Amino acid sequence: MKKNILFLVLLTCIFTACEKDDFCIENPVTSKLIIDFYDDTNRETLKNVQRFSIISEGKTDSLFVNKTFNSISIPLNSLTLETIYTLKKNEDTGATVDNKIATFTIQYDTKEEFVSRSCGFKVIFNNLEFSSNTNSWITDFTPTTIINLDDQSAAHVQIFH
């Protein structure tokens, strides 16, 4: 009987000491919007945005500040039906007076979809519409609408500047 109890205690230890066995390896789970930046005159070539900063309207912290990129991926707010980003570039000196500002607005519907036990639920954005303010450094972008945002394999929007 003593042996039995010892055996039971041992087993309980084994079965309760189990570690988490699955981890979410998908990154990101909810797709982000990928934007490529192209040259305005030579429309086939990617063009870096100098001293690039981006912040969402209503947020106090930037996604990043003063970086140089020709492609970015930005998250969308799943709790609202639109996300407005303010994009800053500075191609000249880095002085505040040379900052050029543009706003880029994304409107969409959201849908939640179950992925897996460890990754949980992702958000699929449907019927996306893009717009930017006039007289900004963004001269053009394409396409203006996409049906859904649910993969990360290629850029979703091309912005010309």
Added chain:
Amino acid sequence: MYKYFISICLLFVFAENYSQEQKKDSIISQEKDTVIYKTNYGLRLGMDLSRPLFSSLYSNYNGLEIVADYRIKKNVYIAAEIGFEEKTSIEDYSNSTSKGNYIRLGLNYNAYDNWLDMNNEIFVGYRYGFSLFNQTLNNYTTNVSDKENGSYFPAVLNTIGQASTSLNAHWSELMIGIKAETLQNLFIGFSFSYKILMNVKDPENFKTLFSPGFNRIFESNTGFGINYTISYLIPFSKK
């Protein structure tokens, strides 16, 4: 080479010989032991002890299981387990409760040769399992964070209880275990089982994370289980 082909084949032929043989008259011929030890046949009823134990240890688990088997041959038993289980699966992004009943039916084969009239078992078994249950998604948060930006936008906890009723699961299980007669007709048993899910009905836009009787359903649709049982044999006959 070919000339000796058959001869080469003969190399692989070997013969067994005994160089010493016992003289027939050197051993006293013994009468074969004719005493046959009879053991009890009957219905064995019991319950699982691990489930009430786990119920008291963990606040997110409740369970009870009745076990029974019936001996049909010297080494073969028809076995069944019926039970109730309720478990709340707490994951990083979801919290769900499965609750329902199950039955497992199958055979045990005793691979242990008992001494005298002892009645212990080391058995292997097969079970077909079936469960009927409900699963409620208590709450969840959407996974909107990523490695580069962390959680730039917030995610809220959705607490809309989404209940899915009349879900079911079918599975096969292979088990291995021991049973020992500790007192007259009273048995203590332990077994371990490996389960393979054959079919499961998942809730809409969610997954069955736990099925009663099956335990946690792993990504590969497999599962594990243990039993620690106490059972009493009601003897019908001695054979």
